Structure formats: C-alpha cells, structure tokens
Amino acid sequence: MSASDHRPASQFAGSAVFPHRHLTGIDGLQPHEIMFLLDESEQWIDSNRSRDKGHKQLRGLTQINAFFENSTRTLLSFEIAGKRLRADVVNMHAAQSSVKKGETLIDTAMTLNAMRADVIVIRHQSSGAVRLIADKVDCPVLNAGDGQHEHPTQALLDALTIRRRRGSVAGQRVVICGDILHSRVARSNILALTALAAEVRVCAPSTLMPAGMERMGVTPFTDFDQALDGADVVMMLRLQNERMSGAFIPSNREFHLRYGLTLARLARAKPDVLVMHPGPMNRGVEIDSAVADHVVHSAITEQVEMGVAVRMACLDVLTRRARRVKGWS
Amino acid sequence: MSRTFALTNANLVCPVAGTSTGAVLVRGETIAASGNIKIPKDAEVIDCKGAMLAPAIVDLGVFTIDIPACHAGGIVRVGLMPDQTPVLDEPGVVQRAALIGRPGLWIHPIAAATRGLAGKDLTEMAINRDAGARAVGTGERWIADSGVMRKVLAYAGDLGLTVVAHPEDGGIVGSAVATSGETATRMGLPSAPAIAEALAIARDLMLAEETGAKLHLRQVTTAAGFDLVRAAKRRGVAVTCGITPAHLLLSDIAMSDFRTFTHLSPALRDESDRQAALRALADGTIDVLCSGHDPRGPEEKRLPFADSAPGMAGAETLLALSLGMVRDELITIERLIALLSLNPATVLGLETGTLAAGMPADLMLFDAEAPWLIDTDHMVAIAGNTPFDGLPVQGKVRRLFKGGASLL
Numbered sequence: 001m002s003a004s005d006h007r008p009a010s011q012f013a014g015s016a017v018f019p020h021r022h023l024t025g026i027d028g029l030q031p032h033e034i035m036f037l038l039d040e041s042e043q044w045i046d047s048n049r050s051r052d053k054g055h056k057q058l059r060g061l062t063q064i065n066a067f068f069e070n071s072t073r074t075l076l077s078f079e080i081a082g083k084r085l086r087a088d089v090v091n092m093h094a095a096q097s098s099v100k101k102g103e104t105l106i107d108t109a110m111t112l113n114a115m116r117a118d119v120i121v122i123r124h125q126s127s128g129a130v131r132l133i134a135d136k137v138d139c140p141v142l143n144a145g146d147g148q149h150e151h152p153t154q155a156l157l158d159a160l161t162i163r164r165r166r167g168s169v170a171g172q173r174v175v176i177c178g179d180i181l182h183s184r185v186a187r188s189n190i191l192a193l194t195a196l197a198a199e200v201r202v203c204a205p206s207t208l209m210p211a212g213m214e215r216m217g218v219t220p221f222t223d224f225d226q227a228l229d230g231a232d233v234v235m236m237l238r239l240q241n242e243r244m245s246g247a248f249i250p251s252n253r254e255f256h257l258r259y260g261l262t263l264a265r266l267a268r269a270k271p272d273v274l275v276m277h278p279g280p281m282n283r284g285v286e287i288d289s290a291v292a293d294h295v296v297h298s299a300i301t302e303q304v305e306m307g308v309a310v311r312m313a314c315l316d317v318l319t320r321r322a323r324r325v326k327g328w329s
Numbered sequence: 330m331s332r333t334f335a336l337t338n339a340n341l342v343c344p345v346a347g348t349s350t351g352a353v354l355v356r357g358e359t360i361a362a363s364g365n366i367k368i369p370k371d372a373e374v375i376d377c378k379g380a381m382l383a384p385a386i387v388d389l390g391v392f393t394i395d396i397p398a399c400h401a402g403g404i405v406r407v408g409l410m411p412d413q414t415p416v417l418d419e420p421g422v423v424q425r426a427a428l429i430g431r432p433g434l435w436i437h438p439i440a441a442a443t444r445g446l447a448g449k450d451l452t453e454m455a456i457n458r459d460a461g462a463r464a465v466g467t468g469e470r471w472i473a474d475s476g477v478m479r480k481v482l483a484y485a486g487d488l489g490l491t492v493v494a495h496p497e498d499g500g501i502v503g504s505a506v507a508t509s510g511e512t513a514t515r516m517g518l519p520s521a522p523a524i525a526e527a528l529a530i531a532r533d534l535m536l537a538e539e540t541g542a543k544l545h546l547r548q549v550t551t552a553a554g555f556d557l558v559r560a561a562k563r564r565g566v567a568v569t570c571g572i573t574p575a576h577l578l579l580s581d582i583a584m585s586d587f588r589t590f591t592h593l594s595p596a597l598r599d600e601s602d603r604q605a606a607l608r609a610l611a612d613g614t615i616d617v618l619c620s621g622h623d624p625r626g627p628e629e630k631r632l633p634f635a636d637s638a639p640g641m642a643g644a645e646t647l648l649a650l651s652l653g654m655v656r657d658e659l660i661t662i663e664r665l666i667a668l669l670s671l672n673p674a675t676v677l678g679l680e681t682g683t684l685a686a687g688m689p690a691d692l693m694l695f696d697a698e699a700p701w702l703i704d705t706d707h708m709v710a711i712a713g714n715t716p717f718d719g720l721p722v723q724g725k726v727r728r729l730f731k732g733g734a735s736l737l
Contacts, residue, residue: 027515104628104631104632105632105633106631124633126632126633126634126635126636127516127517127518127587127633127634127635128516128518128587128633128634128635129633131586131587132587132631132632132633146517146633147517147518147633147635148517148518148519149516149517149518150517184517187514187515187517210509210513210514210520211509211510211511211513211514211520211522212509212510212511212512212513212514213514215511216511216514216515
C-alpha cells in the first residue's frame with residue numbers, strides 16, 4: 001500500500017476535506033484528513049524560513065494556550081505559530097491558574113469560554129481532559145498533549161518530517177523505541193503512521209510496553225537490535241519519569257545498554273536511516289550525542305521547525321469556519 | 330394492632346418453592362402462608378393482577394445509604410460496606426449505621442476487618458457483631474499482608490462471620506483505572522492486568538480453605554477468577570461470590586469516550602472476561618447479584634477519567650437489568666430471585682429471602698414487562714451516575730413491603 005492508495009484530499013471541496021470542529025487526537029481522523037493537514041503545513045515552511053512573515057489569517061482572533069502541565073517547547077511552538085498568523089496569543093500556565101486553588105477543569109473551561117476565545121490550545125496531565133473541555137466550549141480546541149493519551153500535532157510534525165525527508169510515509173519501516181507505556185507521542189504516532197501505511201515497530205522492555213499493541217497494527221519488540229533491522233526511521237522516546245510510580249527499569253545505565261541509540265547500533269538500520277526524537281532528550285540515556293547531532297541521520301531540529309508549520313496549519317484550518325473562509329462556513 | 334392482608338392473584342416467585350400462581354398472606358410482620366391458600370375473612374385483599382410477587386431484594390455491598398433509590402429498586406435490606414466516614418470499625422459507628430435506615434430500610438453493616446481498613450490490626454469483631462455487624466470486610470481495598478488476612482479469616486471464622494473481600498492485588502493495581510488491553514492502551518489510561526484479580530482470589534481461597542472460614546468475594550469479574558472459585562467450590566471451600574450487572578453487560582469498550590460513569594472498581598474487563606462472567610452466572614458459580622450502589626455527584630465525576638472517583642448508582646436499575654438476563658434465558662426467574670434475595674441473605678446470616686411461612690414479610694410486587702428508559706437526569710438516587718444512561722429496560726417495582734409495612 002502506498003500513500004497514493006488513499007483518497008486524495010484534493011477530491012474534497014471546502015470544509016468536507018476536514019469536517020472536524022476540534023483536533024483532540026489522531027484517533028478518528030481519516031488518512032486523507034491527515035494528508036490534508038500535512039499538505040496545508042507545507043505552505044508555511046518556506047514562509048517561516050523567509051524574512052517576510054506577513055500573514056494575517058488569525059488577525060483579530062484570540063488564541064488561548066491553556067497549559068495545565070509544564071511545557072516549554074510545545075508552548076513556544078504554539079505561541080510562535082499563533083503570532084505568525086497575527087492572533088492575539090494569551091498563555092495560561094497551570095501555576096497561574098485557579099486550578100491550583102481548587103477550581104475544577106470544567107469551571108476553567110467555562111471561564112475560558114466566557115472570555116470568548118476563538119481557539120484554545122490545551123495541554124493537561126490527564127488522558128481525556130482535552131476532550132472534556134472540548135465538549136464545554138464554543139470554539140475549536142487543539143490538543144497539545146493530554147496525559148498518556150494523544151499529542152496529535154507532534155504526530156503530524158513527525159509524519160511531515162518523514163514525508164519530506166523520505167518522499168513518503170507509506171512503506172517506511174518506523175521503529176519507535178523507549179517508554180511506550182507512558183508516551184502520548186507514541187500513541188498518536190502509531191495512529192498517524194499506520195493510517196498513512198507505514199510499517200511501525202515499537203520497542204521497549206515489557207515493563208514499559210502497554211498491552212494489546214498488536215491490535216493497534218504495530219509489531220512489538222523487546223530486543224532493540226532486532227527491531228532496528230532494516231529500519232528507515234528510528235524514533236526515540238525519553239523515559240517519562242514524572243509519570244512513573246516505582247521502578248520500571250533497574251537503572252538509566254542498564255536502559256542505555258539495552259535501548260540506547262548509539263552509532264554502532266544504528267548500523268543495523270538502513271544506511272540512510274532517519275533519527276527522530278520529540279524532545280527533550282536525555283543524552284546518554286535513550287540517545288547518544290553522536291547520534292542526536294549527526295548531520296546526516298538526525299532530523300531532530302527539523303522536527304522542531306516542522307512543528308511550527310504544522311501548528312500554523314492546524315490553527316488556520318480549525319478557525320476557517322469562524323472566519324467564514326469561502327467553502328468553510 | 331397487627332395488620333393482616335393477602336396479596337392475591339400473583340405470580341409467586343420463590344427461590345425455594347419455585348414459581349406458582351397464588352397468594353401470600355401476611356400477618357403483622359411475617360408471612361403467614363403462601364401458595365394456593367384460603368384467604369381469611371379478616372384479611373384485607375390486595376389484587377396483584379397477575380404481577381410477580383417475590384421476596385424483596387437484599388443488596389449486598391452498597392456504599393451509600395440511599396433509601397429512595399433502594400425502594401425504587403425493590404431493595405429493603407442492604408449490606409453496608411465499611412468504607413464510610415468514619416470507617417465502620419468501632420461498635421458505636423456500627424450500631425448507628427445499623428439503625429439509620431429503619432423502619433423502611435434495614436442496614437446490615439459489614440464491619441471493617443482491620444482498623445481504619447488499613448490492613449494491619451484486627452478490629453473488635455465480636456463486639457462489632459453484637460453491635461449489629463453481619464459480616465466483616467476489607468472494603469474497597471485489599472489486605473496486602475497475607476499474615477493479616479489469614480488472621481482475619483481465622484478470627485472471623487471463630488465467630489461465624491463471613492469475610493467479604495475485595496479481590497484485587499493492590500500491588501499490581503496501584504493507581505490503575507482500567508484493565509490492561511487495547512482500550513486502555515488507546516485511551517492512554519493507567520491500567521492493570523486482569524490477573525490482579527485471580528492472584529488475590531487464589532491467595533484468599535487458600536487461606537479460607539486452611540482456616541475453614543466463610544469467604545465472600547464481593548465482585549469476581551474475570552475468567553481466571555471464576556475458574557478458581559469453581560474449583561474451590563468443588564473442593565468444598567466455603568466461598569461465595571458476587572457481581573454487578575455492569576460487569577455482566579459492559580466490557581471495557583464502554584469506556585472509550587472517557588465517560589467517567591464507566592469508571593468502576595474493579596475496572597470493566599474485556600469481552601472474553603465478560604463472556605466468562607455470563608457463563609459463571611449461568612452455571613451457578615456466581616451466588617449474588619448486587620448493585621454496587623455508589624452514587625457520585627458531579628464534583629467526583631465531572632473530571633478527567635483517571636481523576637474521577639470510581640462507582641456507579643445501581644440500586645434502582647438492579648432488578649430491571651437483571652431481568653434482562655432472564656429474558657435472554659441465561660437464568661430462570663427463580664434463580665434470579667435467589668441471586669438477589671436468598672443468597673445475599675444467607676451470606677449475611679439473615680432469615681429472609683423466600684416466601685415460606687414464618688419469614689419476614691419483605692416482599693416486592695413487580696411488573697417484569699413494564700418498559701422504561703434509564704435516564705441519569707431522572708433517577709431518584711442521590712446521584713445518577715449510571716453507565717447505562719439511555720438504555721431501554723423492562724421491569725418495574727409496583728409495590729414494596731418491609732415487615733408487612735407498605736413502602737411503595
């Protein structure tokens with residue numbers, strides 16, 4: 001199966017190509033809808049690289065980034081994306097929010113709604129929290145990561161990076177290795193990559209491997225060397241120590257020994273293998289610096305760049321109805 | 330002055346005598362006669378018009394005293410779980426709990442087996458029994474220390490008290506809110522493998538067998554768990570087990586939209602375990618059907634799934650949901666009444682649950698065919714958090730009597 005087997009997004013007119021009000025996850029998106037978002041993202045890449053960033057798509061709209069969980073990279077990426085589209089961007093950090101004073105999430109959602117935000121970007125430490133808020137507000141909601149559930153824009157930027165570097169996502173052998181159990185990035189990537197016809201392998205010690213992975217259309221491995229055999233893309237994940245209670249692995253040293261990506265280990269993959277990491281990286285644990293900084297293999301900084309383009313595309317697409325863009329009202 | 334009345338023209342359903350048409354004669358607080366009987370001239374006659382008349386429900390293992398919900402569901406006695414505030418571990422609180430619902434609802438406290446349900450020190454079981462406790466229990470928790478659990482079973486056994494246990498290995502379950510599997514993985518919810526149940530059951534069964542104590546596993550929900558209970562019963566271990574309609578009718582797929590009304594303890598299992606539960610119901614492995622009544626308001630349920638409290642409002646839907654299993658020919662109506670009335674009464678050591686003369690006149694008259702829609706917004710329970718919201722069901726309680734007194 002190749003990407004061309006999917007129904008092309010160009011066959012749909014106006015909002016029919018992406019009929020969703022929110023982006024709470026990759027789950028529920030059709031392959032052509034994912035491809036549409038990737039296509040839309042492409043146009044922002046060149047403009048982001050140029051000096052002239054005079055876009056005005058979101059001028060006059062208020063974008064609230066409600067981050068109930070600490071984040072630097074994702075928050076910055078969404079903030080830059082919104083500002084490049086001329087939105088009025090407001091960041092709400094958990095430390096500043098009334099949640100600390102006992103306000104419920106639904107109360108917070110109602111408050112944000114009453115402030116007439118035009119788009120809300122949410123990160124929350126609990127799975128499903130974004131969907132809970134999305135049901136209570138009138139404007140589009142973008143999931144910037146909810147618990148161990150989904151991180152859809154990360155999956156989109158990863159797919160975009162792969163597509164640009166490898167020409168297509170379809171047919172690529174992608175290995176996702178690390179703390180699969182606690183990773184929302186892994187879940188969203190599995191959904192996106194399998195939808196786009198990639199072959200996905202997941203690799204982790206059994207203590208960090210969720211049950212039923214085969215039923216998500218992926219092949220689980222506990223031996224990293226075996227998983228790497230013939231890989232086109234290797235996506236490394238960090239240990240999510242903040243989501244762990246008790247020990248899941250004996251030590252970082254042993255984890256590095258079994259699952260750390262080194263140059264020697266990378267040789268088991270294809271010669272032109274692409275190395276990815278959603279960050280932040282724990283150098284010397286899941287990935288060696290020699291790999292992370294490799295000028296040929298590493299696409300890690302490119303992922304960050306794609307992130308801004310993807311988020312601009314998502315903000316643009318989700319606000320088209322409110323902006324009465326032709327064909328989207 | 331004691332009242333005498335006869336419920337005539339009824340379809341009598343007794344777990345011992347079986348099903349027949351006839352009447353029940355009530356004198357004062359007890360059943361004077363039942364079946365094809367001659368109605369005395371002094372008796373007031375209530376025509377049941379062919380509806381079903383059965384012993385009222387004894388709901389074993391509820392968490393909240395909710396009289397309206399119980400009465401709507403045909404429940405006149407409840408085994409109250411020790412997980413109260415304060416915990417039912419002192420004779421004073423046990424005695425107070427035992428009296429709180431009378432006369433309309435009799436509370437039979439299940440006293441905590443260990444102080445504060447902490448799983449360390451035994452409570453004063455004999456004194457609590459004298460204060461009204463009909464059993465001792467581990468509450469919603471698991472006693473991790475096998476030595477303590479052995480002492481609980483041995484000591485309760487001396488007193489003839491059943492130990493009501495929550496069979497889930499707490500070390501494996503931890504803070505999980507779902508059963509490990511495809512659904513939990515897709516939803517990214519903290520999950521624990523279903524084997525946590527079988528592990529706890531295996532241990533508790535071995536200890537019950539060794540001590541000779543009576544053990545009631547409040548909820549068994551997995552195939553491996555039922556296999557262990559089945560084998561233990563064959564060996565003669567004094568074990569009984571229960572389940573709620575939720576674990577018989579719903580699998581973990583029901584959680585897929587993050588609706589917290591499906592957040593239960595134990596968590597909903599996968600379809601193969603649900604099918605095993607239905608088989609266990611049909612083959613007699615399951616002894617008790619209970620509501621697990623634990624109404625939770627929006628403060629505890631309108632939260633992200635993992636942050637919400639487990640529990641469901643089950644009292645007023647227990648009979649209707651259970652009748653569906655009779656309609657599906659999984660069990661007979663007599664067996665259903667045994668599961669709802671006689672067997673839970675036996676676990677608690679209560680003389681009730683049949684239509685025999687001399688039994689308390691705890692009776693429910695119900696229309697097994699009456700259709701209605703389960704609607705969270707229109708439930709009489711303290712809160713309407715049912716995972717069956719929107720489900721059309723059949724079976725409505727028309728009249729309810731506790732000790733001969735009319736409640737509905």
